[in-house]
Amino acid sequence: MAELASALSHLECSACGVTQDADRLHTLCPACGKVLLARYDLPAVARTLTRDSVAARPRGMWRWRELLPVRDPQHVVSLGEGDTPLLPVPRLGARAGFRRLLLKDEGTNPTGSFKARGLSAAVSRARELGVRAVAIPTAGNAGGALAAYAARGGLEAHVYMPVDTPVLNQKECAAYGAEVTLVRGLINDCGAWVRRRSAESGWFDVSTLKEPYRAEGKKTMGLELVEQLGWEVPDALLYPTGGGTGVVGIWKAFDELERLGLLGARRPRMIAVQTEGCAPIVRAFQQGLTHAPLFENAHTVVSGLRVPVAVADYLVLDAVRRSGGTAVTVTDEEALAGMREVAATEGVFVAPEGGAIWAAARRLREQGVLDADERVLLLNTGTGLKYAELLPVSHPVIDRA
Numbered sequence: 001m002a003e004l005a006s007a008l009s010h011l012e013c014s015a016c017g018v019t020q021d022a023d024r025l026h027t028l029c030p031a032c033g034k035v036l037l038a039r040y041d042l043p044a045v046a047r048t049l050t051r052d053s054v055a056a057r058p059r060g061m062w063r064w065r066e067l068l069p070v071r072d073p074q075h076v077v078s079l080g081e082g083d084t085p086l087l088p089v090p091r092l093g094a095r096a097g098f099r100r101l102l103l104k105d106e107g108t109n110p111t112g113s114f115k116a117r118g119l120s121a122a123v124s125r126a127r128e129l130g131v132r133a134v135a136i137p138t139a140g141n142a143g144g145a146l147a148a149y150a151a152r153g154g155l156e157a158h159v160y161m162p163v164d165t166p167v168l169n170q171k172e173c174a175a176y177g178a179e180v181t182l183v184r185g186l187i188n189d190c191g192a193w194v195r196r197r198s199a200e201s202g203w204f205d206v207s208t209l210k211e212p213y214r215a216e217g218k219k220t221m222g223l224e225l226v227e228q229l230g231w232e233v234p235d236a237l238l239y240p241t242g243g244g245t246g247v248v249g250i251w252k253a254f255d256e257l258e259r260l261g262l263l264g265a266r267r268p269r270m271i272a273v274q275t276e277g278c279a280p281i282v283r284a285f286q287q288g289l290t291h292a293p294l295f296e297n298a299h300t301v302v303s304g305l306r307v308p309v310a311v312a313d314y315l316v317l318d319a320v321r322r323s324g325g326t327a328v329t330v331t332d333e334e335a336l337a338g339m340r341e342v343a344a345t346e347g348v349f350v351a352p353e354g355g356a357i358w359a360a361a362r363r364l365r366e367q368g369v370l371d372a373d374e375r376v377l378l379l380n381t382g383t384g385l386k387y388a389e390l391l392p393v394s395h396p397v398i399d400r401a
Contacts, residue, residue, distance in 0.1 A: 005048075007041040008069045011212055014315055022069070025129050027210045028311070035312050036212045037252065038069050042259050051231060051262060059083045061117055061220045067256060068121060068220075069213050075128035077153035079110035081120050082220055086228040089378075092345045096362040100375045102234065104225060105348055107383030111172070113351070114221065114381045115145035118245060121217030122206045123149040132156060135203040137190030139242065139303045140169035141382055146206060147176035158203055160190040166303060168386045186298055188309055208243035209312040215249040221379070222253025226263055234268045235374035236325070238361055240353035240381055241272040241281050242307035244316035251319040268377070269325035272316060273360040275300040276329045278308055281316055285327035290314050301332045301390060302352040304381065326369065334359035339384055339391065352387055354380030 011020040015034035020026055022038065029036050045066040057063035061082025070076050086104050093101030106114035119142065126134060133156035136146045143159040150157035157178035161170065162185060173180045183190045191207055198205045209215060226233060233254065239247055247270060257263035274282050277300040284292035291313050298308035310316065320327055330338075338355030342348055350358070357378050364370045384391075 005066065006068060006071050007045045007066045008038055008071065009041045010039050011036045012039050013037075023129070025126075025131070025204065026212060027205060035209045035248075035315060038212050038216050040067055040256070042256065046260050049260065051227075054227065061120065061217065064220055064223050067216075067223070069216050070121070070124045070128055072128060075124055077124045077127060077149050078120055079116065079148065079152060081109050081116040081217075083224060084108050086225065087346070087348065089342075089346045089348075092342060092358070095341070095345065096365045097372050098361070098365060098370070098376055099372050101361075101378070102375065103342075103346070103348060103378045103380055104221070105350075106221070106379070106381050107349070107351065107354075111141070111145045111148050112383040112386060113141040113145065114218065114246060115141045116149075117217035117220055118142075118214035118249075119145035119149045119206070119217065122211060122213045123153050123155065125213045126204050126206065126211075127153050127155060131204040133158065133201070133203045134206050135194045135198050136160070136206050137187050137194045138165075138169075139187050139306055140165050140386070141304060142208070143178070143180075144169055144172040144176070147173040147178035150178065151176045156203075158194075158197065160193050162186055162190060162306075166387055166389065169303075172386075187307055188294075208245050208310070209248065215245050215252065218246045218249030219253040219256075221246060222250035223257065225250070225377070226254070226257055229375075231262060233263070233266060234377040236271060236370055237268040237377045237379060238271045238273055238357040239379050240302075240305060240357050241274055241316060241327075242305045242310070244272075244281065244310050244312050246379070246381070247272065247319050248312050248315045251315075267323045270320045270323040271325045271360065271364070272320050272327040273357045274327070274329050275302050275305050275335060275356060276331050278306050279329045280308060280310065281313060282327040282329050284313065284317060285320060290317060292317070302335050302356055304351065304353045305356065326364075328360050328364065330356050330359040330363070336390055339387075343384065348380070349384035350380040351382035351384050352390060353382065354378065354384070
């Protein structure tokens with residue numbers, strides 16, 4: 001069927017503009033070492049991808065096939081990811097004076113986070129290009145997603161994670177059959193090990209934005225969001241920012257939809273949220289820098305935000321600035337309190353990252369940066385069920401009646 005054909009045309013460097021053959025394996029741009037982005041034949045996409053046609057397709061991330069990179073549907077590795085709920089959260093909003101607060105809950109994805117989207121796309125395309133072993137540095141959820149999709153696609157998986165990664169993430173990767181190695185250090189230290197071992201063993205490195213296709217899976221969050229909002233965008237979008245792939249992907253989705261005539265030129269203010277103990281993007285934003293230097297001695301219990309240096313820093317900062325957005329920090333304590341508040345108020349058990357963006361939204365509302373009547377979106381990236389140890393509880397115990 002014509003509507004199932006990928007319109008992938010080539011890869012383009014996000015910095016120097018050099019193009020590459022999309023049907024060969026690539027990591028970063030060989031000319032300048034920056035991020036490669038997938039490009040599509042958008043006039044061809046427009047012939048089959050319309051508001052009506054995409055609505056009529058079976059649900060899931062892969063209904064956006066023209067704008068995804070896998071050419072042969074037989075190579076698609078899927079666990080049913082995508083089409084996560086967009087929930088009005090009026091009781092939560094009332095606590096900070098928001099009248100139109102929304103939450104998109106990525107915790108309902110397979111493997112419990114938005115990482116399912118990116119790894120579904122990356123593993124599918126790697127498999128199509130002949131890869132048989134993949135490797136990843138991870139703060140937790142990406143490793144679980146890679147392990148699951150590699151198992152589903154019959155690929156060998158190697159996961160490197162900090163030794164203090166939540167235990168459930170460690171067990172999840174092992175359960176899916178991945179080879180798990182714990183590293184005394186942060187995710188960038190894990191990345192150094194992945195680069196070394198991949199070069200030695202012939203594994204394909206699927207580190208954040210060091211290959212072109214994880215961003216394409218994450219892009220579908222933006223595609224879905226626009227459709228769920230009646231082909232409009234929110235006024236502001238708060239995003240917990242570690243490696244920043246989601247910001248890059250969502251921003252790319254808006255651009256492609258506009259070029260297809262499915263969205264206007266208006267954009268939400270993109271608001272990047274980090275924690276005080278690891279805030280390279282926030283610091284670079286505040287200092288007017290185009291790149292974010294390594295954040296020394298990074299520490300935060302919000303493991304998904306413990307990313308002291310990001311390969312796509314310049315793309316994240318550009319999206320935030322071009323949108324008229326901002327970048328803010330919260331404390332670990334505020335993030336954990338936010339987890340509890342969202343769960344107890346709206347029945348959504350968000351990850352610590354989700355708690356962080358709610359804490360940030362409250363503060364920005366108090367400061368008048370966000371208005372009461374604006375449509376404000378919280379993008380929760382995962383389920384809080386994997387982080388139960390961060391929320392200690394004490395209950396009364398009674399004898400049998």
